[in-house]
Amino acid sequence: MNKEETFIRLIKKNEGIIYKITKVYTHTSNDQKDLYQEIVYQLWKGFDSFRGDAKVSTWMYSIALNTALLYSKKEKRRGYNISLDNVFLKEENYDPVLEERLKIVYSQIKNLGDIDKGIIILFLEGKKYEEISKITGLTVSNVGTRMGRIKEKLKTYIIKK
């Protein structure tokens, strides 16, 4: 299997991960599509440096989160966009109850600071503290402490609402 085929297989297997990250770090669907392209582009750029000894998901989350973080800090500059309209994952297929609850989940995550945002995504993705620590570069105990704080923040947010 050549490089392209391996990469395509990898993206196809993990396209949901990219989708969820882009959703958290953007506010409009255009920006989301733009960021999606940017992440795939950065993954391709870094594909040669990826070695089988690291876990694929660790490598992928790391690049995707870094790209999303910097993207969210940049001012908007339009460039050439590939039309993803007909193939982009659609939320319209969700049931309305789930959609409503998802909106709450996203708005709560978006309210968190940059560091906590990255941690909560990884936590919700089912990552253990050790893997979150590897991806984020924070120590395991730091991740644990931050998770405790995030829980508190989420509770406070509900009370304020």
Added chain:
Amino acid sequence: MELEEMQAIWSQMSDQIENQKKLTNKLIMEMTQERFKNKIGIISKYEGMGALICFAAAILILFQLSKLDTWYLLISGIFTIAYLIFLPIYILRSINTMKRINIISNTYKETLIEYAKNRKQFLFSQRLGIYLNFILMIVSLPVIIKLFKDEDIFVTNVEVLYWYIPIMTLFLIFFSKWGYGKYKRLTASATKILEELQEPKTLS
């Protein structure tokens, strides 16, 4: 919403996304081509154009430096040239440093730290630019009048300086106050990120 509830919703969404996968091979490979302007690597056209204008002006003055026939005009001319060359280089370098963050091998924490540090440096260069611009406005006036009208403003039109300098000073005070407020806010947010990345104390 409790964290456990969030987890349940997230996992429900993940399952639905898994069933909707639609990316084609062609589309994925299209995304790997740098056919669109990639946001993270671009140098702002405004800073780039500004630098070009500055360099062109510096060259123009440099070739006519011999026209500046008094010591004070010569010093003003040299200061203007130095400013027009070095400040744009300094600002472009600050921007470039921001764009050199290694997305591929950095951890999330390293990216955040580099971003916050570079941001602070960039803001400092912008702030420095605000102050220096006003000095340039005052210093370059005699040079421009000498080069384009062949007049020494200190001899023929010294009264111009009586209103030009106070007006420029007023502008300087106004813009510096405005610029400093903005600078302080933006720097504070970068500093906050750096502080947050310190090991937090355990919850009591």
